[in-house]
Amino acid sequence: MTCQGTVATFGTVICRMRARVLRYGYRVHGPWQPAEGHRFNPAKLLIDPCARQIYGEFKDNPLLHAGHNEPDYRDNAAIAPKCVVVVDHYDWEDDAPPRTPWGSTIIYEAHVKGLTYLHPEIPVEIRGTYKALGHPVMINYLKQLGITALELLPVAQFASEPRLQRMGLSNYWGYNPVAMFALHPAYACSPETALDEFRDAIKALHKAGIEVILDIVLNHSAETGPRRPVILAAWDRQP
Missing domain, CATH: 3.20.20.80 (Glycosidases)
Known part of the structure; x- marks a missing residue:
């Protein structure tokens, strides 16, 4: 896979894929300041918040934790769930919701x-x-x-x-x-x-x-407390 991106694109990266199935994750760098809501840990592979498909399960495994009082720098890429690039071609034909009053x-x-x-x-x-x-x-x-x-x-x-x-x-x-x-x-x-x-x-x-x-749940995630696998909170969890 080759990617191109510039600062001017505000984080947009355009990639050319050669593999039929591409799985990926993110490593996010930043300060470790739990009191401020920051638990950045590049050793932990994170999913894309906008991923359309996920490979793997979110297990109760300490390797999926970012750390508690101190960051856990053990790499978890081998067991962490991965995002999957979805080729989104679908023929909706003339579909439209009925819009019942x-x-x-x-x-x-x-x-x-x-x-x-x-x-x-x-x-x-x-x-x-x-x-x-x-x-x-x-x-x-x-x-x-x-x-x-x-x-x-x-x-x-x-x-x-x-x-x-x-x-x-x-x-x-x-x-x-x-x-x-x-x-x-x-x-x-x-x-x-x-x-x-x-x-x-x-x-x-x-x-x-x-x-x-x-029914869409937007007010919380499966992260039920500080001693749990990180999913979204490791991106940014400001109070």
């Missing part, structure tokens, strides 16, 4: 997995996935309910709390985001095609006259 809107809130996993008429291999949302059986079910909009609980990639991981459990609801612009891969038939699976489902729902509303 608010006075006529009936919202049905649902969880991707919870809504589709146990439906007996959904093919077993796609139950609990984005693809199941757009299956004709599911769309017919939603239409029979009389709803006009499907509100999905968080679909952005999230991590389970360290406490749950230590107990052998996982977070179900998705309110611990780690990558706001990447889809949660566990809801995809294949992590590599998650984006297209999701867009196919949205397009099918729109064609059926059903709007889609996303």
